[in-house]
Amino acid sequence: MAERKYFGTDGVRGKVGTSPITPDFVLKLGWAAGKVLATQGSRTVLIGKDTRISGYMLESALEAGLAAAGLSAAFTGPMPTPAIAYLTRTFRAEAGIVISASHNPYYDNGIKFFSTQGTKLPDDVEEAIEAMLEQPMDCVESAELGRASRIKDAAGRYIEFCKSTFPAHLSLENYKIVVDCANGATYHIAPNVMRELGAEVIEIGTSPNGVNINEKCGATDIKSLQDKVLEVKADVGLAYDGDGDRLIMVDHLGNKVDGDQILFIIAREALRAGSLKGGVVGTLMSNMSLELALKQLAIPFVRANVGDRYVLEKMQEHQWGLGGENSGHIIISDKNTTGDGIIASLAVLAAMVQHKLSLNELASAVKLFPQVLINVRFAGGANPLESEAVKTVARNVEEKLAGKGRILLRKSGTEPLIRVMVECEDGELAQQCAEEIAEVVRNS
Template sequence: MGKYFGTDGVRGVANEDLTLDMAVRIGQYLGWYYGQQRNHARILIGKDTRLSGDMFELGLAAGAVSTGAEVKLLGVCPTPAVSFLVNRSDFDCGIMVSASHNPYTDNGIKIFNHEGKKMEEELLLSIEAYMDGLTEIPVAHGEAVGTFQCWPEGLDLYIRWLESVVDEDLTGMKIAVDLANGSATSTAVRTLQDLGAEVLAIGDEPNGININLHCGSTHPEALQAFVRENGCDLGLAFDGDADRLIAVNSDGELVNGDYILYIVGRDMKEQGKLRGNMVVTTVMANLGLYKGLEASGIDYIQTPVGDKYVFEEMEKNGYLIGGEQSGHIIFYENMVTGDGLLTALKLLETLRRTGKTVQELSDGLFIYPQELVNVRVRDKNAVMEDEGLREVIARAEAALQGNGRILVRPSGTEPLVRVMAEAATDDICRDCVKTVTDYLEENGF
């Protein structure tokens, strides 16, 4: 990670951590860099619904145009729409203005390369050097100055592609959606209705400051109640930029990413489509998922936390399904990034094709209770290297006799150690976590 670009782009409070000047300079560098490779760079920009999105969108566009780029503005759209269209419409790169599930006061800038994948680290470091004034680039003059235009047709291309991915007609299904007052408002209802479903929506009135506010995949309680009250077959909750999905079954119970990996992964295996017989997960996936996959004769791989690492493992070996408990699921045959609406369609396709409910398809999956505590420490690296801590964890896990686990890992951005336990009951989870946190306190960490 660089000074500004983390694993998921630049992100921070608008006009404090992330400023208009930063956006202009990012746009300038990308316009100049790709303009060296052909007459002018072609750049696609999308955004979510937060209030500062217009400012950063136009700042990026102005910067790119000032160095000769041709810019197309997709408007409000899911992050994966930018990835998809860059990959298929001859753009040099794509930029998404979004802070995902963060509150509206934050914003972010995520950059995709010409393949729709996250931008290479080397180029991001070069952009950072320009942002800090360590390098200079020329601006365009005369006829070399670039142009920008709105491109709503791009969103139509993306929606038509999504609809082509699903083999099943959704007529007769009653689906509730929580659009998080975010990016999914531009695509989800239309797509599901085009496929024949009856769609009831909440979180569908963005006003610039209500994105993710008590709604969406991070706050699915309203959708759970809505599904029960309206007798829906399924509920779908998206995050602010619509690259994640948390579902709700007809009983109003949550169906997170672990459930989706289990349900769709098993269906892919039954159809002979599970390449390598493999599902890719992160270390934070629930122990119950692993036991369920094993019982179904499916292999799995654990990666570090982050969709970046899931994708790297999938790309390296050609595996077709992987993701995170948060609902960030990647279907590598179709996309190179997570897509909440594509995930929803894959889940709906499985329900329709099998004629079964989520509850029936979840049979054999027991999600273990989980306790997660963040412990602030002076030196997280010293904690992770401590032999005494390893012995404490080993003894506690041995006492679980294979019916649980303990995971201790450092935060990637803060002086924290995350202590997570999974076991048969909440009480056992709490006892396991307390064993570790007591050790850290008693030994001065």
Template sequence: MTRLFGTDGVRGKANEVLTAPLAMRLGAAAAEVLTRENRSSKRNPTAIVGRDPRVSGEMLAAALAAGMASRGVDVLRVGVIPTPGVAFLTDDYGANMGVMISASHNPMPDNGIKFFSAGGRKLPDSVEDEIEAAMQTLSEGGPTGHGVGRVIEEAPDAQDRYLAHLREAVSADLKGLKVVVDCANGAASEIAPRAYRAAGAEVIAIHNRPNAFNINDHCGSTFMSEIQRAVLEHGADLGLSHDGDADRCLAVDAKGNIIDGDQIMAILAVGMKENNDLRQNTLVATVMSNLGLKLAMAEQGIKIVETQVGDRYVLEELNTSGFSLGGEQSGHVIIPEWGTTGDGILTGLSLMSRMKETGKSIAELASVMTVLPQVLINVPVADKRVIDDAPEVISGIADANAELGKTGRVLLRPSGTEELYRVMVEAADQEQARRIAGKLAAVVAAV
């Protein structure tokens, strides 16, 4: 049986794979698992529910709330807000669990459901497995009378609480910086411009008019040409581009050059080391991070600990080992002191704070790292589970590694949310990386 949870919650095309009945049952099962140790005769457990603006979020939020309320959980709906906002509010309101409804950077027809435990923490695989098992054994009935959960439709102070948290985390005065922010017509559309303006920056917001259907539509962190164009048009100092649920941030410099997640981590790691905030002088990154990041951090006396792909695994390593900074090339950056998950707005504020602290442009700060040529090809496959063990794939990887030697590397991995296999090749030369990646992609596609 295929596991319901992927690398970041439950995702699928809304109303086809991720249906309202499934969401209601998932909400009920999660309520039973995540609140069973917090049951009291005096008050119901509580849950926070937020979403991004896509149209199916309204339907799924209602279904999830119904499922949780049917299991005696009071539900506070906080409306459209970034994923890290839901994580923060789960802790700030003292809730027993939180739920974010979003498919992040995926197209509008998709949607997803992410759960947080008390304190706003992502769930380990073992707890997700418990929720899946509970879905199979749910009774038809639940508590009655006073035991039925309430659904509160609006939390008027939710955004203000989250904004105050961001301001506490980064208190620098950003006056004098001009920033363009691409909100992806997503969850950041209102709150990101507010956060940057509150810190003193001059803000030009683009793609900040969600209409339930235009999220991630040729905008945001997966469509960087928009922010590049806007930065040049407005003569801004930098641009910041978020994804649909604003848990990631990519940047561009004043000339429109992209600053990816690896470069952002390098900038922040160096700054934190200088300020004695980088615990154990260690940065946590995934196996997808560019080899250039490793080389740059070695020059700065900073160690790198690698995890598998997924910000949840970065977070797990941060928490287990007590490190203070980690993230992904895609722009998920986690600062555990101020968040339990990647926070794109916090990342943007931190970058601008570093610019003000040093008096340097973001291009100057990013120059600490040289990005080595890296080619990533997403290969559609019929069944991603059979790729790893295919003899022709194993042979192709061996040939590629033999050619690259110590000057590059090869990484093949399945997508956690789609029937895709990702082929990544790094090499000293762009053409060599492209040629080897294309050859491996063809091998994968033929399996």
């Protein structure tokens, strides 16, 4: 794979006003994408966004660039990332574009592309767009310029799609659900989905103002959700991130239920229903208790690198239908082509209703092992993980854990840091082992 100048693992992302998230670059990006994608038929690209104030500026720039390349833009307004993946498929669009920086603060933003099938763009298409960005920008003849339109019923279409994944014979009647939308793209979707399935819904994080996305709310900060669940005596709390592709849940006692536990509940339910396709893909950060709980059910489990892109690649490689991360990205491939917070929450709610069990009872099979993470800064140069001393201490600690825990040592991709993670049933032992390794890494 060629070295990318702009595309990361999740599109093009950065701080607004700083390269590459500037109006002039995004205009050129729209043009370059339009030139590469215009080889297909519909000549229309869907553009969705989250609730960041910079979304208005960036969607205008993208529209202008696409129009200059001869492609039309169809705007959905604020919509979750997985909704754009779905709508791109149903409209048979050339591509879908999401303007979002997911769980990041409001001053960041990004441009993420979906193929006409609602999947991440293939590497060769991203590389072709990067190559086109190096060319001088031109403009098609006036008669061939793209137009702009708005898809007025985008939210309604996606709400119906989400509801269609919930078993028709079940209802959320008699359930009180607190829904935290992170002041992001699910604010007008998730509460309506739950209400239309019969639930009593208490909303928080549903008043976006352009700058409060992910601020002390949503999947990355669940304290206000935990407080509200206990205050109103709700059955369950749901927290999405700014673009709606992550889910963290809270049980009726206020306990956090993370992506690993959610993944297990969905996998066990699929196994019971006879619909589990293969096994489950987690990541290097997935808790060992998930692996052990799946093993008890004889469900195969493999780990991918951290990032939903890598989870999806591993799912496709094994032809399995379920994967996810402890951060709450859950991919159920027979329902959507990307991580989808609302659809994951409906899968767990269906299990609660079906078996008349609380979320606390469903999640109890995965008692998360304590994870101790220590970041050790190093001066650059030689990678401490290559040193014999570090390899020796790692081996010694693994023997001490004796299959009842694990260690993960990795170099940060963005800073001169070595991340030391130790996980085991005994929290004190995990802390002691992590400090022992970190000390050797520091001195290597």
